Amino acid sequence: MIEFQQVRKRYANGHEALANINFTVERGEMAFVTGRSGAGKSTMLKLLALIERPSDGEIIVNGHQLNKITPRQIPSYRRGVGVIFQDHKLLNDRTVFDNVALPLVIAGAPHREINRRVQAALSKVDLLSKLRQNPGSLSTGEQQRVGIARAVVNKPPLILADEPTGNLDPELSLEVMRLFANFNHIGATVLIVSHDQLLVEQLGQRRLMLHEGRLKNAPMVRTTGGLPPGVAPAMPSVNPRSAGRNPGAKR
Amino acid sequence: MAAKKGAVKKAAVKKSAVKRGASRGVSAQKASASPVLAGVKVDSMRRAQMLMYSLGRLTAQPFTTALIIAVVGVALALPVAFSVLLANLDEAGARSDGRVQASLFLEERISDERATTLAVQLEKKPEVLAARALSREQSLTEFRELSDFDAALALLDENPLPATIILSLNDQIQSPTALAGFVHELQRLPEVEVAQLDELWLQRLFAIVSLLKRAALLIAIMLGVAVTIVVGTTIGLEIQNRRDEIAVTKLVGGTDAFIRRPFLYSGLWYGLGGGLLAIVLVFIALFALGGPVNQLASLYGSDYRLGGLSLLQFLGTLLAGAGLGMLGSWLAVSRQLKDIQPD
Numbered sequence: 366m367i368e369f370q371q372v373r374k375r376y377a378n379g380h381e382a383l384a385n386i387n388f389t390v391e392r393g394e395m396a397f398v399t400g401r402s403g404a405g406k407s408t409m410l411k412l413l414a415l416i417e418r419p420s421d422g423e424i425i426v427n428g429h430q431l432n433k434i435t436p437r438q439i440p441s442y443r444r445g446v447g448v449i450f451q452d453h454k455l456l457n458d459r460t461v462f463d464n465v466a467l468p469l470v471i472a473g474a475p476h477r478e479i480n481r482r483v484q485a486a487l488s489k490v491d492l493l494s495k496l497r498q499n500p501g502s503l504s505t506g507e508q509q510r511v512g513i514a515r516a517v518v519n520k521p522p523l524i525l526a527d528e529p530t531g532n533l534d535p536e537l538s539l540e541v542m543r544l545f546a547n548f549n550h551i552g553a554t555v556l557i558v559s560h561d562q563l564l565v566e567q568l569g570q571r572r573l574m575l576h577e578g579r580l581k582n583a584p585m586v587r588t589t590g591g592l593p594p595g596v597a598p599a600m601p602s603v604n605p606r607s608a609g610r611n612p613g614a615k616r
Numbered sequence: 617m618a619a620k621k622g623a624v625k626k627a628a629v630k631k632s633a634v635k636r637g638a639s640r641g642v643s644a645q646k647a648s649a650s651p652v653l654a655g656v657k658v659d660s661m662r663r664a665q666m667l668m669y670s671l672g673r674l675t676a677q678p679f680t681t682a683l684i685i686a687v688v689g690v691a692l693a694l695p696v697a698f699s700v701l702l703a704n705l706d707e708a709g710a711r712s713d714g715r716v717q718a719s720l721f722l723e724e725r726i727s728d729e730r731a732t733t734l735a736v737q738l739e740k741k742p743e744v745l746a747a748r749a750l751s752r753e754q755s756l757t758e759f760r761e762l763s764d765f766d767a768a769l770a771l772l773d774e775n776p777l778p779a780t781i782i783l784s785l786n787d788q789i790q791s792p793t794a795l796a797g798f799v800h801e802l803q804r805l806p807e808v809e810v811a812q813l814d815e816l817w818l819q820r821l822f823a824i825v826s827l828l829k830r831a832a833l834l835i836a837i838m839l840g841v842a843v844t845i846v847v848g849t850t851i852g853l854e855i856q857n858r859r860d861e862i863a864v865t866k867l868v869g870g871t872d873a874f875i876r877r878p879f880l881y882s883g884l885w886y887g888l889g890g891g892l893l894a895i896v897l898v899f900i901a902l903f904a905l906g907g908p909v910n911q912l913a914s915l916y917g918s919d920y921r922l923g924g925l926s927l928l929q930f931l932g933t934l935l936a937g938a939g940l941g942m943l944g945s946w947l948a949v950s951r952q953l954k955d956i957q958p959d
Contacts, residue, residue: 414867414958416867416957416958416959440866440869440870440871440872440874441869442869443866443867443868443869444868444869448867448868454860454863454864454867455864456860456861456864458861467864467865467868467870468868468869470662471865471868471869471870471871471874472869473659473662475654476661515868
């Protein structure tokens with residue numbers, strides 16, 4: 366599903382954000398990318414969302430070789446990836462409904478279908494009652510959930526989240542993670558960037574630890590924690606294929 | 617008999633079932649074609665919604681929108697007014713046959729018969745298309761009809777007018793130099809007291825109209841460029857104000873065409889609004905000028921009336937406005953869209 370092969374990202378100013386990154390996240394897997402600030406977590410997500418291009422190496426997502434995707438093909442690729450941003454990236458002059466409906470409008474879905482799916486997505490994040498409000502009038506946690514609803518509304522096979530709990534209190538953070546676990550449980554591949562090691566350990570999912578742009582050498586095992594109560598476990602948690610290829614990835 | 621009725625009923629039921637099946641088949645065919653039709657319908661509806669959405673955005677900022685439309689409207693009104701003026705001048709010119717005439721006022725001693733003979737002789741010249749001799753009496757009658765000097769003429773003891781020859785000149789010698797040369801030649805004839813070119817004003821009018829047409833075209837091009845720049849700059853500012861929205865739309869898979877569309881529609885509305893305003897302004901100008909022009913025409917004994925916008929000019933103005941508006945926004949969007957990337 367996601368495959369990084371010898372990926373390197375060096376910026377124009379010479380800063381090397383990622384170096385020799387190799388890992389695989391299988392279809393239906395849920396994994397975390399952790400590390401301190403500046404470790405290269407967000408760069409990795411930007412590469413996956415095609416906001417940035419790698420300087421070297423190859424990234425394969427859902428069979429797309431991202432290095433070979435032309436600018437014209439980018440929108441089509443992005444429609445298959447739901448991205449959640451730390452700063453939400455919501456349109457504050459539109460309603461919650463309009464924000465969540467945006468991917469469906471872009472995809473040209475019929476009006477009735479948009480209504481149905483937006484309501485379903487908002488219902489999942491428990492924001493159906495805020496349908497007509499503008500994001501500016503919502504709390505940070507609610508805005509984060511609007512962002513999640515927008516990312517999942519067109520049922521993308523891959524969900525990427527950049528510090529989705531960065532601005533949330535521990536209780537809300539767990540609630541948000543529960544949502545991701547649920548999406549993963551119904552088949553989506555989920556890759557979450559988080560610096561909150563404690564929370565990640567609590568969830569007991571696979572971890573890719575980044576340190577100064579490199580995947581940290583760590584045992585290929587799952588963390589010892591477990592999913593929060595009421596959340597089904599993620600699909601495959603250990604992937605022998607990826608284990609063989611990723612000596613640097615932590616499991 | 618009952619068995620026969622039963623058989624008929626069965627056959628009828630079977631036929632009806634076949635018909636239902638056939639109808640289902642048609643429905644199935646329709647259903648197989650419907651995804652394409654449904655897609656087209658959804659796309660058209662989406663475009664219509666986007667069109668109305670962009671109009672809604674413009675009406676949400678009434679002052680700015682009115683200002684832009686006013687600028688576009690005034691810029692378009694000038695070439696449209698020129699176009700109407702030129703159409704009117706063409707119409708005025710068309711009322712004359714456009715041919716240059718020369719009048720030869722003969723010496724008083726020349727008889728009507730000699731005038732007729734001279735007319736026949738002159739008609740043979742290559743420069744002359746037709747020659748018509750007017751006796752002294754005919755000249756007087758014509759003068760009475762065309763002037764208000766009837767009462768004054770009645771006071772005179774005798775006809776003061778000489779015999780006259782009216783020459784229609786050939787198209788090929790209508791250059792001012794050739795005409796002057798030919799008139800000079802006629803002036804030297806012993807029978808001719810005065811040789812005078814008529815309707816030279818018309819030639820001048822045509823020359824002026826031709827010059828104005830060229831000028832109008834240049835003005836139209838310059839103002840068209842100005843409209844494109846005004847709309848382009850406005851849309852450019854709007855794009856800058858909506859940078860974040862564009863970046864987010866790109867992030868969730870919006871194509872350039874999808875992002876460009878509402879801006880193009882905004883340009884379309886600006887252009888259409890400006891076109892409509894230009895038409896209104898021209899109508900107001902025509903209304904204001906109509907009375908004085910009619911009065912002027914009646915002083916010259918003409919029933920000429922100032923013409924308004926033709927349907928072609930009306931539609932042309934709207935189309936030009938819409939086209940220039942869309943062109944302006946297309947240029948602005950194309951230039952800026954590439955620079956806006958999500959970060």
